[in-house]
Amino acid sequence: MDLSHLDKKYFIDPHKYNCPFCKRNHVSYSLIDKFAFHWGENKVCHGYLIQCESDGCEKVSMHLSFDELRDSYAEYGRTKYRSRFADGIDIDSKLFFSQPTSYFVLDNRIPEKVRELVYEAENSRKSNYLVGASACIRKAIYELLEHEKTIIKNEKTGYADYQESIKALKQKFPSVAPELFDALGHIQEMASNQVHEGSWEAWDSKKLRFIIELTKATLHEIYVVPEERKERLGVLSQMRSAFSNSKKKPEESGEENNEK
Ligand SMILES: [Zn+2]
Structure with missing residues (x-):
């Protein structure tokens, strides 16, 4: 029996993830909203709302991180962000809280x-x-x-x-x-x-x-x-x-x- 699926990731890359709701693997998602708040005096927490793009699912999950994970670019000397995660980061490892928690949602x-x-x-x-x-x-x-x-x-x-x-x-x-x-x-x-x-x-x-x-x-x-x-x-x-x-x-x- 192959147990490798136990190590399944939530987010594969900035475009694909394993949906915790419809349980479909490698489906498209979109970052539909982003918020930030002060966790403590000098610590900012970033929240991301992610929506599954599978037909008939479209459910939204929430993810918290102490890092800004969105793709950024400079415009007139100011940092701007796109509504997607940046390339080349292990998204899962940057998140400290997700709801639902992960692929195998506890029934x-x-x-x-x-x-x-x-x-x-x-x-x-x-x-x-x-x-x-x-x-x-x-x-x-x-x-x-x-x-x-x-x-x-x-x-x-x-x-x-x-x-x-x-x-x-x-x-x-x-x-x-x-x-x-x-x-x-x-x-x-x-x-x-x-x-x-x-x-x-x-x-x-x-x-x-x-x-x-x-x-x-x-x-x-x-x-x-x-x-x-x-x-x-x-x-x-x-x-x-x-x-x-x-x-x-x-x-x-x-x-x-x-x-x-
Ligand atoms: Zn889904």
Whole structure:
């Protein structure tokens, strides 16, 4: 299984991005508005409103940065800006907050407590609070294990055995790609009891990003994909019953409608 999509970018370049709303990749967007405000005495925060240009989507997301990211040019000695990001910058790395947060928007079918912790981890990471982000994502994973009642305790230490707990979670959700659980199980330092003693070190930003995206992908597979499948099957069976009703005489169709 290819996990490279977990590292997916929000903005690919000044013209293309991966839309968090319609989930289409590599689509055109436009920078429809820009604002700035004083974050602190000497710090200016720049906000960008981005609109998806896909047909039927056209939704707007908001992004904050401490840098002016627009393309600039000089005119009569003054700096002017175009309504687009400048070329040659890694846009994602310059943003410290985005709403929606990223490609895998957290669906509200995911347990609220877990969702909040992942969200907090993500925002902490973007603001470079790495200790806080590390703690939040660890807590999110433990919260998930607890929610699904798959915590397996080590008899000797009395603490949760991380790898065994993840294995139990994997067994509970056989339709989810096992690679996701295996990757979660392999996160170093999660397995250690030190987690509970607070003596671990924070992960760096890159590793954190991967762990956060991995957690989000797993949550999506556990809570969102099966529900979407059910919805699709529901629509299909409705279509089927509507189709079979239409072939019957009008007086017979009343009973069939009870079927869902
Ligand atoms: Zn879109």
